[in-house]
Amino acid sequence: xxxxxxSIFKRYRILFLAVIFLTTALLSISSxxxxxxRLAFIDWLFLEITMPLQKAVxxxxxxxxxxxxxxxxxxxxxxxxxxxxxxxxxxxxxNNSLKERAIASERLQNLLRFSKKIPTPMVPVQVIGIDxxxxxxxxxxxxxxxxxxNRGMPVVSPEGIVGHVLQASPHCAKVLLIxxxxxxxxxxxxxxxxxxxxxxxxxxxxxxxYAPRTHDIQPGDRVVTSGLGGRYPKGLxxxxxxxxxxxxxxxxQQAEIIPSVNFAKLEEVxxxxxxxxxxxxx
Amino acid sequence: MKKNLSLMGLIFxxxxxQTTVLAQLPHQLAKxxxxxxxxxxxxxxxxxxxxxxxxxxSGYLMDVFSGSIFGIQAFSKTAIFFSTxxxxxxxxxxxxxxxxxxxFSLSILExxxxxxxxxxxxxxxxxxxxxxxFIIPKSLITGLIGPFxxxxxxxxxxxxxxxxIKQ
Numbered sequence: 001x002x003x004x005x006x007s008i009f010k011r012y013r014i015l016f017l018a019v020i021f022l023t024t025a026l027l028s029i030s031s032x033x034x035x036x037x038r039l040a041f042i043d044w045l046f047l048e049i050t051m052p053l054q055k056a057v058x059x060x061x062x063x064x065x066x067x068x069x070x071x072x073x074x075x076x077x078x079x080x081x082x083x084x085x086x087x088x089x090x091x092x093x094x095n096n097s098l099k100e101r102a103i104a105s106e107r108l109q110n111l112l113r114f115s116k117k118i119p120t121p122m123v124p125v126q127v128i129g130i131d132x133x134x135x136x137x138x139x140x141x142x143x144x145x146x147x148x149x150n151r152g153m154p155v156v157s158p159e160g161i162v163g164h165v166l167q168a169s170p171h172c173a174k175v176l177l178i179x180x181x182x183x184x185x186x187x188x189x190x191x192x193x194x195x196x197x198x199x200x201x202x203x204x205x206x207x208x209x210y211a212p213r214t215h216d217i218q219p220g221d222r223v224v225t226s227g228l229g230g231r232y233p234k235g236l237x238x239x240x241x242x243x244x245x246x247x248x249x250x251x252x253q254q255a256e257i258i259p260s261v262n263f264a265k266l267e268e269v270x271x272x273x274x275x276x277x278x279x280x281x282x
Numbered sequence: 283m284k285k286n287l288s289l290m291g292l293i294f295x296x297x298x299x300q301t302t303v304l305a306q307l308p309h310q311l312a313k314x315x316x317x318x319x320x321x322x323x324x325x326x327x328x329x330x331x332x333x334x335x336x337x338x339x340s341g342y343l344m345d346v347f348s349g350s351i352f353g354i355q356a357f358s359k360t361a362i363f364f365s366t367x368x369x370x371x372x373x374x375x376x377x378x379x380x381x382x383x384x385x386f387s388l389s390i391l392e393x394x395x396x397x398x399x400x401x402x403x404x405x406x407x408x409x410x411x412x413x414x415x416f417i418i419p420k421s422l423i424t425g426l427i428g429p430f431x432x433x434x435x436x437x438x439x440x441x442x443x444x445x446x447i448k449q
Binding site: 013014017018021022024025026027028029030031032033043046047049050053054057058061128129130131132133134135136138140174182202203 | 294295297298299300301302303304305306313315317330331334337338341342343344345346347348351352353354355356357360361363364367368396399400403412415416417420
């Protein structure tokens with residue numbers, strides 16, 4: 001009897017395995033679907049193990065990029081004038097280095113000015129990882145619960161809001177960007193004070209939804225956070241209206257928003273650690 | 283066991299590369315899914331149990347680092363693994379041309395699986411336009427990279443037995 005059962009298992013081994021593994025995956029989807037902010041121990045462990053490696057690779061990639069840039073620069077100069085190659089290369093390298101320093105200094109000054117504008121404690125963080133999938137828009141930052149970063153906290157940059165902390169482990173955290181289709185932010189049009197809900201669409205744009213069709217919304221209008229919902233400070237820039245979709249029927253109108261933050265070039269951002277109601281004056 | 287451990291290391295490394303180096307490429311460029319290539323490799327060359335565990339781990343890790351519907355990548359990667367197992371005996375799997383074609387096809391299949399699951403669990407709905415904007419370019423680049431990445435995976439899997447010397 002036991003042998004017979006074993007032979008059945010051997011015969012349909014792949015089928016059994018497929019059922020077991022696929023069911024486990026489906027169970028994990030259904031167990032987390034209503035509790036996306038939960039961070040299981042095993043997830044926490046993977047995040048913590050991978051973080052130093054991610055950090056190292058990110059820094060090495062940047063260094064390698066600079067090295068490649070320098071190399072390309074040298075090749076071009078050689079073509080122009082072999083005799084002056086060394087001198088020009090040195091000057092250009094120095095120039096590049098100074099430009100890089102100037103840009104970095106400007107960026108850091110911007111961050112500093114921005115942090116002074118917001119009347120609430122903030123933690124500056126570095127982006128160390130970007131969502132590996134095509135479907136979702138999240139980033140990994142290099143600070144976690146040990147630095148006061150907890151789930152639900154808003155993440156902002158001088159250009160505007162970035163998203164909010166989805167999960168946090170002791171030394172790193174995952175941030176859901178406002179362009180993710182699971183993100184929604186209560187917003188108002190700065191000029192006309194028309195209200196609506198900004199949702200991500202999984203690409204690099206957002207959509208303004210549930211704005212009453214009678215409200216005045218025009219392309220180019222600035223969209224800012226309304227402060228309602230308690231997650232984001234009031235008055236933070238979200239983006240600008242690029243297109244309006246208004247049908248001849250229905251209660252609401254929709255609009256497309258180009259976010260003010262360039263998510264492809266995020267390097268340093270701030271996590272707002274005090275989530276009490278507050279207002280930001282741009 | 284040692285082979286699986288070295289492959290687990292490669293999964294971690296591929297994930298790190300995917301979340302750092304590849305993620306820094308311009309947004310308009312399609313990026314290859316290294317973990318999908320690994321999953322297809324497991325389907326082509328691993329045992330059903332060991333391969334299924336590694337494929338599940340690949341998807342699970344992507345879920346840990348990815349967006350908010352947890353388990354979706356674990357599900358899709360496991361489904362891709364078993365799809366590969368089903369077809370592997372019907373073709374000459376060592377041909378790079380076949381490997382590229384199968385990776386391309388399975389990448390499209392994975393995209394369709396994800397679209398279907400997202401359609402079921404997400405209130406937002408229509409993800410079908412992503413088929414042309416995301417899935418096809420991503421599948422093409424993954425299919426092109428695949429035949430070059432598979433020898434690397436094979437080499438890493440053979441390291442515990444002396445690497446390429448004993449091939």
